[in-house]
Amino acid sequence: MPHIALPEGFPGIRSLFMFNPVTAQPLNDLVQTLLHDPSTSTLTPGERELIATYTSSLNQCKYCATTHGAIAKYQLGGDAAVVEAVKIDPQSAEISDKLKALMKIAAKVQQDGRKVSTADVENARSQGATDKEIHDTVLIAAAFCMFNRYVDGLATWAPDDAAVYDAIGKQRASEGYHTKPFKVTSPA
Numbered sequence: 001m002p003h004i005a006l007p008e009g010f011p012g013i014r015s016l017f018m019f020n021p022v023t024a025q026p027l028n029d030l031v032q033t034l035l036h037d038p039s040t041s042t043l044t045p046g047e048r049e050l051i052a053t054y055t056s057s058l059n060q061c062k063y064c065a066t067t068h069g070a071i072a073k074y075q076l077g078g079d080a081a082v083v084e085a086v087k088i089d090p091q092s093a094e095i096s097d098k099l100k101a102l103m104k105i106a107a108k109v110q111q112d113g114r115k116v117s118t119a120d121v122e123n124a125r126s127q128g129a130t131d132k133e134i135h136d137t138v139l140i141a142a143a144f145c146m147f148n149r150y151v152d153g154l155a156t157w158a159p160d161d162a163a164v165y166d167a168i169g170k171q172r173a174s175e176g177y178h179t180k181p182f183k184v185t186s187p188a
Contacts, residue, residue, distance in 0.1 A: 003155045011164070012063035012156050013147060031147070032177040034140050035071075041136045045173075046075030047099055048140055050086050051106050055141045057087040058110045061148035063158035068144075070169025098127040102137040109141035 006015040017024030033040050035048045043051075049072035056064035069083045076082060085093035090103035101124040108115040116138065124134055151158075159165070171179060 001155065002157065003153075006154075006156065010157075011159050012067065012151050015156055016150060016154060027147075028177050030143060034136070034143060035068075036172075036176040041132065042130060043102075043133050043136055044075070046072055047095075047102075048136065049075050049173075050083065050095070050099070051102065051137055051140045052144045053083060054086050054090060054103055055106050055110050055144040056148050058107060059145060059148040059152075061152050063151050063156060064144065064148050066158070066162075066165045067168050067172075070165040071172045072169075074169050074173030096127075098124065098129050098133075101127040102129055102133065105134065105137050106141040109138050110145060113138070113142065 002015070004019070007018045010018055013027075017028065035052060036045055038045065041048060049068050053065055053068040053072050056068055059065075065087065069087065072083050073080045082094055086095065086103070091100055093100075095103075101120075105116055105120050105124060108117075108120060121134055124137075129137075
């Protein structure tokens with residue numbers, strides 16, 4: 001049960017965006033830029049979604065980890081296995097060594113940004129990460145810590161139906177974050 005009166009039938013952050021459209025617009029713009037727009041990063045949208053998924057998984061934010069995992073799956077050509085592997089242990093997942101090094105940085109940001117060391121950054125560079133990719137990883141992880149706390153701090157509804165997340169993932173992967181949210185039947 002949400003801590004505040006939110007529009008029914010809209011899960012997670014979507015209900016919060018509808019509750020307060022004034023703050024929704026810049027937050028939606030931020031996530032569109034961070035995760036979806038192809039010209040804003042040399043990391044692919046799928047790689048960026050994996051960073052958001054992993055960070056959300058570390059934060060145990062069911063709604064965000066499952067939603068962004070579904071989006072990543074569609075951004076990565078339907079590969080749900082790699083998404084699940086990243087959530088469990090990115091170092092053993094079938095992703096590039098560069099992305100593994102960036103995931104280490106994301107995990108440190110999730111704990112405390114000051115834990116990111118020069119050695120972590122040098123390791124990412126040695127695996128081919130650019131300064132822009134390191135920057136983007138830190139920003140995505142930091143932003144998703146905020147998003148996760150926003151969603152969970154107000155106890156938003158997170159559906160149990162995997163099909164709901166799959167539908168959201170398919171829509172967001174193809175249309176981005178500026179599309180109208182669709183209503184889902186919430187449990188009674």
